[in-house]
Amino acid sequence: MAQSVLTYSGNAALPYMGDKASDVLPANVERVVGSVGILEVRPDVYMLTVDGNNLAVFTGVQSTLVIDSGASHCDDVVKAINSIAKAPVRYIVLTGPSADRVGCSGPLRDAGERMPAAYIQQTGAEIIGHENTASRMAEQTGLPSTAGAPEDMYTRSTLGFAVNDQSIQVISMPAAHTDGDSVVLLRRADVVVTGDVFDVTRFPVIDIEHGGSIQGEIDALNRLLTDLVVPSTPKWEGRYGTLVIPARGRLSNQTDIVLYRDMITVIRDRISALIAEGKSLAEVQAADPTRGYAPRFGSQTEPWTTSEFVAAVYASLTADSPAKRKGG
Amino acid sequence: MHGVSINTQNRRHADSGIKWRRGGLLAAVVCLMLQTSWARAEVDLSGTYAAVQGEDTQIRTEGPDFADYTGIPLSDEARAAALSYTPSTISEVDRQCVPYKIHYLLQAFWGFRVWATTDPISGKVVAWNYSGTTDRQPTTIWMDGRKPPADTALATPGGFTSGVWKGNTLVATTTHLQDGLLTRNGVPASDKEVVTMFLTRVDNVLTITGVIQDPVFLTAPYVLTNVFSALPNQGFGSAIGASLPATCMPAEEVPSVLNGKVPSYLSPDLNPNLNTVSSLYNIPRESTLGGEQTMYPQHSDQIQSKYRPPAAYCTVSCCGAAMGLGNLGYAKQVLQCK
Numbered sequence: 001m002a003q004s005v006l007t008y009s010g011n012a013a014l015p016y017m018g019d020k021a022s023d024v025l026p027a028n029v030e031r032v033v034g035s036v037g038i039l040e041v042r043p044d045v046y047m048l049t050v051d052g053n054n055l056a057v058f059t060g061v062q063s064t065l066v067i068d069s070g071a072s073h074c075d076d077v078v079k080a081i082n083s084i085a086k087a088p089v090r091y092i093v094l095t096g097p098s099a100d101r102v103g104c105s106g107p108l109r110d111a112g113e114r115m116p117a118a119y120i121q122q123t124g125a126e127i128i129g130h131e132n133t134a135s136r137m138a139e140q141t142g143l144p145s146t147a148g149a150p151e152d153m154y155t156r157s158t159l160g161f162a163v164n165d166q167s168i169q170v171i172s173m174p175a176a177h178t179d180g181d182s183v184v185l186l187r188r189a190d191v192v193v194t195g196d197v198f199d200v201t202r203f204p205v206i207d208i209e210h211g212g213s214i215q216g217e218i219d220a221l222n223r224l225l226t227d228l229v230v231p232s233t234p235k236w237e238g239r240y241g242t243l244v245i246p247a248r249g250r251l252s253n254q255t256d257i258v259l260y261r262d263m264i265t266v267i268r269d270r271i272s273a274l275i276a277e278g279k280s281l282a283e284v285q286a287a288d289p290t291r292g293y294a295p296r297f298g299s300q301t302e303p304w305t306t307s308e309f310v311a312a313v314y315a316s317l318t319a320d321s322p323a324k325r326k327g328g
Numbered sequence: 329m330h331g332v333s334i335n336t337q338n339r340r341h342a343d344s345g346i347k348w349r350r351g352g353l354l355a356a357v358v359c360l361m362l363q364t365s366w367a368r369a370e371v372d373l374s375g376t377y378a379a380v381q382g383e384d385t386q387i388r389t390e391g392p393d394f395a396d397y398t399g400i401p402l403s404d405e406a407r408a409a410a411l412s413y414t415p416s417t418i419s420e421v422d423r424q425c426v427p428y429k430i431h432y433l434l435q436a437f438w439g440f441r442v443w444a445t446t447d448p449i450s451g452k453v454v455a456w457n458y459s460g461t462t463d464r465q466p467t468t469i470w471m472d473g474r475k476p477p478a479d480t481a482l483a484t485p486g487g488f489t490s491g492v493w494k495g496n497t498l499v500a501t502t503t504h505l506q507d508g509l510l511t512r513n514g515v516p517a518s519d520k521e522v523v524t525m526f527l528t529r530v531d532n533v534l535t536i537t538g539v540i541q542d543p544v545f546l547t548a549p550y551v552l553t554n555v556f557s558a559l560p561n562q563g564f565g566s567a568i569g570a571s572l573p574a575t576c577m578p579a580e581e582v583p584s585v586l587n588g589k590v591p592s593y594l595s596p597d598l599n600p601n602l603n604t605v606s607s608l609y610n611i612p613r614e615s616t617l618g619g620e621q622t623m624y625p626q627h628s629d630q631i632q633s634k635y636r637p638p639a640a641y642c643t644v645s646c647c648g649a650a651m652g653l654g655n656l657g658y659a660k661q662v663l664q665c666k
Contacts, residue, residue, distance in 0.1 A: 030478030039480050049480050218588075225422060234465075234575055235425045235485075243482065250519070251482040258422040259507050265590040266412065273594060291596060292409030295544045296507070296518050 033083050034076030039251065042189040044164075046084055047245045050077055052201070053100045056193045056245045057081055058186055060164025063090040063115070066125075067184050067193045067245075071103025074146050078104075078111045088113035091163060093170055094129040094150055095182045095195025097136035097210065099143055100247065106148035128152045128159070130172055132180030136210045171228070173197055173220035177204060179211025181220065185228055192228050193245045197221065200249035200256055203290070203297045204264065205304050206312035214268050214316040221261040229254045263293050271313050281314045369496040371529045373456055377556035378439040380533075388437045391512040393608065394601035397618025402515055406545035407617055411596035413514025416582050420591065425576035427485045429508045431523055432464045434538045434552040439559070456491065456498065462576055469500045477504055483519050498527040510540070510550070515618075518544035532558040548620045610636045 112125025129150030232241030465486030
């Protein structure tokens, strides 16, 4: 077996006939630093989990790149990253404006060190994000004081740059969770960080007031499947194919996104049909359009109840949403 | 004489008591030895096995009928998900090659191969492995007591399995399973599922009993069994499936979901197959839609007054798959195929 299997993620380190026991490797085990769990998903690529929120770290001899920041236990997040970093944190990409993505970006920036450049006087790591992420962060009143906004903003459909030996693509997913969402592709490692576009623990949060929409969410999931996330062959082989770091929950792959996309599409179509029958929001909620999916992805308690999700989809599909007014 | 006789009789009783006690002691020692060896009775599971056909034949070949969940302890929500399911769902390009979950071993007619991975120094069995098929992931049962992966680790259709011997039965517990299907007619299975399999080999017969627990979609443990027969001349890659290639390349079978549609019955209550099983077999719908109560023997008593046997014992799916396997004689005998 390839040596690289030693550090690869997944449970699929399967022995084949003729393998020695020493070739058969333990499945990945999480390390814990303070409140932060650390899982190596590919060589030098880590998924960190704090209070259920995921962030990603890619490190190498020149730089460390952090994608999202978590929202709590910021000191532990910095310590955890320092425990795996081979070089200073130089870049932080924020995939969206929600507190769960940006909450600790300030302390992370301050603990980092940007690439030396004679004409730039700023210190700390460079924060990157879509322009709308910055503007939505400026609008929000409930963000923690530790949140640091992007100073290096992109407005095109993608932003590409290289860190260590890795090409990084930051790709805009317009009008999904909000209108400032990005997903990040680590091309060589074949890892995608989805931000709030994909959450393996719950229905997607559609932030209507900040430009999110159900159609944008479905488009984003389809874009992931058509352009960015490659299935393993065979499908169960966790060493191969694209690994997906979701906003929350366990490490995922193409199958997880397919099932999620199918579910969201079915729920959208159920609610669309009810709207076409002239049902009000209360009547749609009473019709239980998440039947069959709620035990797995729904919640009766804040934040983000099933009822709130249905209301957001309903608003997104009727004229009463900013994205709809913009033609989104 | 009488007294002597009594004394003799007493002595005999006393002797027999001693003998009995000695015998009891011997039996206890033998039992202890047996128990000790029994506790160590690890069985060599290595071999090539074919599934013994006859149990749940239709389910394991052409598949269960639409909307037939009889005997499955599914929740109301799971039933709704199942009634939303259409077979076209797995014709989506993105889903064609997704394997069934680990319990498909107990729900299909494929055979498989078992082999050990041993420590090269001590010779101890580190893991038992059994082969997969195109639609089921191979499985490794770790025997070295290793820790399971983190909760945040990748989940797969085969999950992570560790095993321990209980007497001559290998008890294998699987976690880290990906979301998927419990049955081929759409009953869902969550990533919280835990599957425990009991593998017992006696002579050339391997019996596997699986207990499926899913706190998301099942209200009680769901128990399945499958019996396999060692068949060393089965050959690799045969139709019986000791080791089918585990590759799969999808092709367009239904219109792409990228046009915005996913195959589904949007309203579970309007599933056109809701009454299919009732009309075929005259079994009341309350039974065909499953639920915990339909698992137990008393359920057949409860529905007895509502059940009318069909005119012919077997009217649908009686012969096809069994004949396809070349078991025509068997099918004729059991399924009354003409």
